Structures are given as structure tokens and as C-alpha cells.
Amino acid sequence: MNKNIKQYALGVDIGGTNTKFGLVNHRGEITYGGRLSTSAYATPEEFVDALYTSLLPAIESVGLENIKGIGVGAPNANFFSGSIEHAPNLNWKGIVPLASLISNKFHLPCSITNDANAAAVGEMMYGAAKGMKDFIVITLGTGVGSGIVCGGELVYGHDGFAGELGHTIIRPGGRQHWSTGVYGSLEAYASATGIVLTAKELLAEAKQHSMLHDYPEDAIDSKAVFECAMQGDELAKEVYRFTGQILGEALANFVMFSSPEAIVLFGGVTKAGDLLMNPVREHMEKNLLAVFKNKVLLMFSELKEADAAILGASALVWAMKV
Amino acid sequence: MNKNIKQYALGVDIGGTNTKFGLVNHRGEITYGGRLSTSAYATPEEFVDALYTSLLPAIESVGLENIKGIGVGAPNANFFSGSIEHAPNLNWKGIVPLASLISNKFHLPCSITNDANAAAVGEMMYGAAKGMKDFIVITLGTGVGSGIVCGGELVYGHDGFAGELGHTIIRPGGRQHWSTGVYGSLEAYASATGIVLTAKELLAEAKQHSMLHDYPEDAIDSKAVFECAMQGDELAKEVYRFTGQILGEALANFVMFSSPEAIVLFGGVTKAGDLLMNPVREHMEKNLLAVFKNKVLLMFSELKEADAAILGASALVWAMKV
Numbered sequence: 001m002n003k004n005i006k007q008y009a010l011g012v013d014i015g016g017t018n019t020k021f022g023l024v025n026h027r028g029e030i031t032y033g034g035r036l037s038t039s040a041y042a043t044p045e046e047f048v049d050a051l052y053t054s055l056l057p058a059i060e061s062v063g064l065e066n067i068k069g070i071g072v073g074a075p076n077a078n079f080f081s082g083s084i085e086h087a088p089n090l091n092w093k094g095i096v097p098l099a100s101l102i103s104n105k106f107h108l109p110c111s112i113t114n115d116a117n118a119a120a121v122g123e124m125m126y127g128a129a130k131g132m133k134d135f136i137v138i139t140l141g142t143g144v145g146s147g148i149v150c151g152g153e154l155v156y157g158h159d160g161f162a163g164e165l166g167h168t169i170i171r172p173g174g175r176q177h178w179s180t181g182v183y184g185s186l187e188a189y190a191s192a193t194g195i196v197l198t199a200k201e202l203l204a205e206a207k208q209h210s211m212l213h214d215y216p217e218d219a220i221d222s223k224a225v226f227e228c229a230m231q232g233d234e235l236a237k238e239v240y241r242f243t244g245q246i247l248g249e250a251l252a253n254f255v256m257f258s259s260p261e262a263i264v265l266f267g268g269v270t271k272a273g274d275l276l277m278n279p280v281r282e283h284m285e286k287n288l289l290a291v292f293k294n295k296v297l298l299m300f301s302e303l304k305e306a307d308a309a310i311l312g313a314s315a316l317v318w319a320m321k322v
Numbered sequence: 323m324n325k326n327i328k329q330y331a332l333g334v335d336i337g338g339t340n341t342k343f344g345l346v347n348h349r350g351e352i353t354y355g356g357r358l359s360t361s362a363y364a365t366p367e368e369f370v371d372a373l374y375t376s377l378l379p380a381i382e383s384v385g386l387e388n389i390k391g392i393g394v395g396a397p398n399a400n401f402f403s404g405s406i407e408h409a410p411n412l413n414w415k416g417i418v419p420l421a422s423l424i425s426n427k428f429h430l431p432c433s434i435t436n437d438a439n440a441a442a443v444g445e446m447m448y449g450a451a452k453g454m455k456d457f458i459v460i461t462l463g464t465g466v467g468s469g470i471v472c473g474g475e476l477v478y479g480h481d482g483f484a485g486e487l488g489h490t491i492i493r494p495g496g497r498q499h500w501s502t503g504v505y506g507s508l509e510a511y512a513s514a515t516g517i518v519l520t521a522k523e524l525l526a527e528a529k530q531h532s533m534l535h536d537y538p539e540d541a542i543d544s545k546a547v548f549e550c551a552m553q554g555d556e557l558a559k560e561v562y563r564f565t566g567q568i569l570g571e572a573l574a575n576f577v578m579f580s581s582p583e584a585i586v587l588f589g590g591v592t593k594a595g596d597l598l599m600n601p602v603r604e605h606m607e608k609n610l611l612a613v614f615k616n617k618v619l620l621m622f623s624e625l626k627e628a629d630a631a632i633l634g635a636s637a638l639v640w641a642m643k644v
Contacts, residue, residue, distance in 0.1 A: 085613075132480070133480065134479050134480040134484075148579070148580075150472055150475075150477050150479070150484075151475055151477070151478070153472075153473055155472050155473070155579075155580055155581075156473070156581070157456050157472070157580050157581020157582065158454070158455065158456040158581060158582060158583035159581055159583075159617065160581075161581045161613050161614065162456075162472075162579065162580050162581035163579070163580075163581075164578040164579075164581075164611055164613075164614075165578065165579060167578050167611045168574075168575040168578050168579065169492075169571060169574065169575055169609055170491075170494070171494065172492070172493065172571060180611060180612070182609060182611075249491060249494060252490075252491065253490040253491055253575065254579070256486040256487065256489050256490050257470070257477075257484065257485070257486075257487060257490065257576070257579050257580075258470075258477055258479050258484050258485075258579075259477075259478070259479020259480060259481055259482075259483045259484035259485075259486075260479065260480060261480035261481075287491055287504060289486055289489045289502060289504075290502070291407075291483050291486075292483065292486075295481065
């Protein structure tokens, strides 16, 4: 083994409730993993102290000198500034200089970026987009996020905030977003939250009985829609068809922007499989200019969801120019 | 003067009817310019011979050894392949290996790209986007084209065809495009052709007299709409307001993709000035996520339109890695 090559990276995925972390080797194997509560720490300093305590056994197991750095995926994290900026889902308000807090505590270089960008880097290093230089990752969970890679580089834009594809408008004058107030954005339809709203709209208009009618209204969540669709319920299947149509139209627009080799779909909503993928593909292809037709690989992430966020965050470390 | 630095580039802008060319120095000054017919030449070989004859005095005036290369902007030109591919507006059908034809004839390296990408490079080198690393140029002419720069590099996509923003869908189920057949694309509204269609639609519904009613229907072109709007005609002004709204909504989507520092609008349609710019700005801002609001510079190109295409094409040469 070449002693000059640092073989390990720490990957940290900060979510609103929990933080997952791991020690990752060059092959993308998580050799030590764990989690801690995010919301239990009132200040980012206390959180970083706790994170350090949790990771110390991992650091000691391989030696600090063999770890190249720490990569962190977090909501509203800005790669350029190294700060988390006004994250609505975290306790820590305002601008939190997380990268320097972590770097000072761990004595390691630290890069941070938002969750979807971390997922894109993870896909490029270890996943479905391995070896690709132009692709887009769309994360379909509670919200809709995206990480865009052009010419082998993540697109950050001039301020680090590029890639908010969930907030592009795909139905002008359409459904109002619960948080941004904008009408007709992709996230208002293609997120788990959007899927539940679509199901409730279809249920209110339905002329035929659906299994979803048997649920109390506040028990209808994306899991219920998924389970009913899997059992063949026509209305629940229609929810995915409609969602897939809107997502497919949005993807066509993204293709005409950056002409990616592939689009990788990631996150809980993708569990619907072909119920979602078939209409996505149909409506993407239908709206593409001829020169783009039948060229874009459309696929689900190959990474285990539990590991993907840690791998993606750790992959930021390999891209560090230090 | 350092004899090792090649001081000049040739810039060629190939249009369906005419081709303009010039000898350009490092400061973006066109020191020799001219034009020839594109459509008069049945084969690309004959065209390249004629182009060579036209440019020979320019080449001899500074010496071949002081010219770094030739940059060409042309419809459907692919930077990666060096070919014009299936250009509907040119006589030369199929795939034309233009860069190698030119390179062999001139004994100079040649880069080609599409017109809008050339415009973007020109803006970055000499125009409104000088010094910027993240911006988008939208060309508003007979059609709607775009050149996208992220992190200082043109976005070509995996196949060289990225940046077809005129074909993104901004009104799903809306106006059908006369050539692509797709419904509701930006070009169907924001091009000169789209503006005329909007004017005719508004005229057909109009309850009040408009100056445009005095034109025979087939005499209503984008120039007539512009002139009536400049004279204060309400219907003609409404055409620009509507066009600006649609363009503004589309620009909001582009901002959320790549978070550019600026968007530069270029081409004949921009003559409408504030009549267009005010609604564009209003509807772009209205549809942006908070993090992007009041940050994007929206401006018209500062380059003289007659020169911009040549400058843009020549600027490809300075980017050559030879």
C-alpha cells in the first residue's frame, strides 16, 4: 500500500431529524457507520462535538493521517461558503459556518454541499452514473431535489445555489406550493407530499370506489398510495401515472438544457417502479426535440438508499483539491 | 510585440442566406470584414473554396503565421464532431464535416459551434458577460436559441447538443410549434414568428380597433408589431407584455437550473426594449425561489448585432487548446 495516498474519507449526511455517518474507503465501502440525533443539539457547536465523539473510534481505527477529509451533505448547505444558510428544517437558524466548525474540531479539511448534490457525486463515483460526465440526479422524497453534473463538474452556479429543479414551473398557474407559494412547480406534484395531494384530489372527484376511500383522510400518506397501487387499485395507479407525466415533461425540459447522458431517479418515490417510470419515459420522449429522442438513459439509482447519502458526502472528499 | 503569440483569429458566421466573416484581433476589433452568399453554393466544398478566396486578402495582410485559427458559428453545428448535422436552413443536407473541410483548405485549426453558443462566447470575451463564469445568452430572432456557460465553460452536454432552451415547454398543451410539432415551447411564443402569431390571435379576439387592423393579414410581421407598439398601439404593446411574461417565466426556470450571474438577451426581438424587458423581469422574479430573487442581472447584449456573430465565432479560437 502506498503510504502517501490517504485511503479513507468520512461521510456525513445531516437530515432534519437524524445524522448518519460513516468511514468510507476508496472503493466506496462503508467500513464503519453510525448515526446520531440532529435535533437533540441546540447549537451547531454541540452537534459538532457530539459528531466528533461518535466518529473518534472510526478515526482511531485507521489513524487520522490516513483520512483525507470529511464530506457533509446537509439541507441548504452552500459549497462555496461552507455554510448552511437559513435551513428551515434544522434547529440552527441563520448562517452556520459548518465546514469551518467541523474542520477546526477534526483537524481535517471539510467540504459541504446540499443533499442532492452529494447524491449526484455519489452516483458519479459509485453508482449508476459511474464514468459519466453529463448527467442529472433527481431526488424524489418529501421534496424534489437535484444535482446536475456538466462536463464532469457539479453545476453550482455563481452563488452555489444551482440545481433547484424541484422549484421549476411545469404547470403555470397550477397547484400552489405549500411553502414557496409559487404555482405549478415540479415539487408540488412529484414529491411524496405532492403525490398525497394528487391522491386526495382524485379521491374527491372519483366516481368509482378506490381502496383509498377506506382510509381516514389524514391517514392517506404516500405509503398508503403506494400500497394501494401495488394491490392494483386503479385510482392509486392513476396517481402515479399523473405524477409520471408531469415528471416526464419536466425531465424533457432538463434534457434540452444540458443534454445529459443519463437521468438518475433516487429516493422513496421511486419504489413505485414501472408504475412511475413508464409514464415518465413516455412523456419525456414525447416532449423532446428529435435530436434528443431515445438517447437519454433514464434509470433508478443503484445505491442502497441507507448508504447513498453517506457515500455521496464522502465522495466530496475525493474531489477535494487539497 | 511577442512574436510567439498569434494575434489574430478569423470569425465566420454562417446563416441560411448569407455568411459574414472577419479578421479579429485580441481586443475584439474586426480589422477586416466581408460577406458572401451561403445559398449560392450547392456543395460545402464550393462554399469553402469561395470563403477561402474571400478571406485570402485578410490572411495575407497579417500573415498566416499570425492567425491562430478559424471559429465558425453555424446552424446545427456540433462542437464535438466538427460537423453541421441535418441543418434545415442550409442547402447542404445530411452531415457536413465542415471543420475539417475548412481546416484542410486554410491550413488552420477550426472550431465550429451553433450560432447561440458562439454568441455566448462572444459575450463572455467582449460583451455584457465579460469576466463572468456563469451566465446564459438567449437569442431572440426568427427562432429562440441559447448558449449556457457554467463555471466558465460552455455547456455542450454529452453529445454537443445542449442548450436548446427555445424548445423547453413553458405552456404545456399550449401553442403548437410550426416545425417541431411540440405544444407550448418557448420558441412558439418568444421568437419573431411567435410574436406575429400572438398578434394575430389578439387581433382576432380584439374588441377595440388596433393599428394592426389596418394591415393586410399577410403584411403583419414582427416589424409591423414593433412599429405599432412604438407608436403606442395598445394591442401591439399587449403582444410584448404577453411575450415578456412567457419569457420571464421561462427564465425563472433557467435560473433555478444553473443559477447564472446574468442572463443576456440578444437579437432582433430585443429592439422592443422596456416593452419587453419590464414584463420579463416582473415574471422572472415572481417565479423565482427566494434564494434567487433580485440577484440575476437581466440585460440586453451590448454587442453590435452586425458584429456579434463574427466576434462570437472568432472567440472560439481563443478558447482553442492548440
